[in-house]
Every structure is written in C-alpha cells, then in structure tokens.
Amino acid sequence: GGALRKREGAMESELYARARELQLLNEELRQAHARERQVAITLQEAMLHSPDLAGHRDIAVRYLPAIGSLNVCGDWYDVVDLPAGRFAVAVGDVVGHGLAAAAVMGMLRSALSAASRAVDGPAKALEVLGVYARSVEGALATTAVKAMVDTGRRQIAYSSAGHPPPVLLHSDGTHDLLDQATDPPLGARPMHTPRP
Incomplete structure (x- = not known):
C-alpha cells in the first residue's frame, strides 16, 4: 500500500508540475500575442499618418480597423x-487582412499620395497607381477612390477604381452619390486606358 501511495503522490506532483508549466506557457503566449498586436497597431497607425490632415480643421476621420487577432487590415x-488652395482625399481597400494586407496598403497609399502630387487630377493619379499595383504582389483587385476638392471654385473632381462611391452631403441635408466616374479595381482594366 505504501508504494502505491508513493506512486500516486509522485504522479500528483508530476501532474501539478505539468499544469504549472502549461499555465506559464499560456501566459508567455498571451504576452507575446499582446506585443505582436501592439506592434501591428503601431505599424498601421504609422502608415496611416497623414501630415496634411492636421491643417484641415474641417475634416474628421473615423477609422475602425478590422476586428481580429492583429486588428490590422x-x-x-x-x-x-x-x-x-486645393486638396485631395483618398480612400482605399486592399483585399485581405493582417500584416500582409497592411504592408501592401502602405505601399499603395504612399504611391497614390506621390502620384497625387505629381500628376494633374484624380483619374491620372489612379492610372499611375494601377500601373504600380501590377508590380506589387497582393495589390491587384484593390479598390480606391480619389477626390480633388477645389474650395475656391466650389468643384470636386473624382475618380473611382472599383470603390463604393463617396457621398456628397449638402448643407440642406440632401446628398448625391459621386458615382459617375467609376471603373474596375486596380489591375482589372487594360493598361494605359484613361480612367474616367
């Protein structure tokens, strides 16, 4: 009987030690996941930084990232x-979620920002972006919309690459969908065909 009790005690001690190891391992995994998530969110926030936005007190942004383990998209x-005195606004969406989609987003966003400064008008900027997207793995089928606002002339010029249309809200509460210059997503059209 004593040997049996001794063996049961040893098994109980072994089970307790294994359970404790699993508990510590789970805690380490939770901490690693929290660090990875924080890195991912910091990366996305850095990529979404828009220096020109600070000068526009009348522009509000509400960005709700994807819900998921890394919370990036x-x-x-x-x-x-x-x-x-003009400015341009853009919204886009790369297919997929996670760090890979966020990395492609960062490249396309930067390319469109540069194109907007170098060429005349949203359609040409999206044409440049479409050519660039063909060389970026994971960029095809990305949607984007670009609008140029000229407050002095009270005009908006826009172009869309497969993205849902922006909504122009008038001061009297009525609205218009900006859906007259739509085209397929990036990479889904013939090269060097002018966008509307």
Missing part, C-alpha cells in the same frame, strides 16, 4: 494638400 485614407 488593408483599408486606408489620406489627405493631400495641392497647389492653389
């Missing part, structure tokens, strides 16, 4: 100041 927005 391929959605983006941007505001770019242009000469003659």
Whole structure:
C-alpha cells in the first residue's frame, strides 16, 4: 500500500508540475500575442499618418480597423494638400487582412499620395497607381477612390477604381452619390486606358 501511495503522490506532483508549466506557457503566449498586436497597431497607425490632415480643421476621420487577432487590415485614407488652395482625399481597400494586407496598403497609399502630387487630377493619379499595383504582389483587385476638392471654385473632381462611391452631403441635408466616374479595381482594366 505504501508504494502505491508513493506512486500516486509522485504522479500528483508530476501532474501539478505539468499544469504549472502549461499555465506559464499560456501566459508567455498571451504576452507575446499582446506585443505582436501592439506592434501591428503601431505599424498601421504609422502608415496611416497623414501630415496634411492636421491643417484641415474641417475634416474628421473615423477609422475602425478590422476586428481580429492583429486588428490590422488593408483599408486606408489620406489627405493631400495641392497647389492653389486645393486638396485631395483618398480612400482605399486592399483585399485581405493582417500584416500582409497592411504592408501592401502602405505601399499603395504612399504611391497614390506621390502620384497625387505629381500628376494633374484624380483619374491620372489612379492610372499611375494601377500601373504600380501590377508590380506589387497582393495589390491587384484593390479598390480606391480619389477626390480633388477645389474650395475656391466650389468643384470636386473624382475618380473611382472599383470603390463604393463617396457621398456628397449638402448643407440642406440632401446628398448625391459621386458615382459617375467609376471603373474596375486596380489591375482589372487594360493598361494605359484613361480612367474616367
């Protein structure tokens, strides 16, 4: 009987030790996941930084990232100041979620921001982005919309690459969908065909 009790005690001690090891391992995994999530969120916030946005007190942004383990995705927005008191706004969405989609988003957002400063008008900027997207793995089928706002002339020029149309809200509460210049997503159209 004593040997049996001794063996049961040894098994109980072994089970307790294994349970304690699992508990410690789970805690380490939780901490690693929290660090990875924080890195991912910091990365996405850095990629979404829009320096020109600070100068527009009348522009509000509400960004709700995807719900998931890393809480990052391929959605983006941007505001770019242009000469003659104009500015451009953009919204886009890379297919997929996670760090891979966020990385592609960062490349496309930067490319569109640069194109907006270098070429005239949203359609040409999206044409440049479409050419660039063909060389970026994971970028095809991305949707984006770009609008240029000229407050002096009270005009908006826009172009969409497969993205849902922006909504223009008038001061009297009525609204218009900006859906007259739509085209397929990036990479889903013939090269060097002008966008509307």
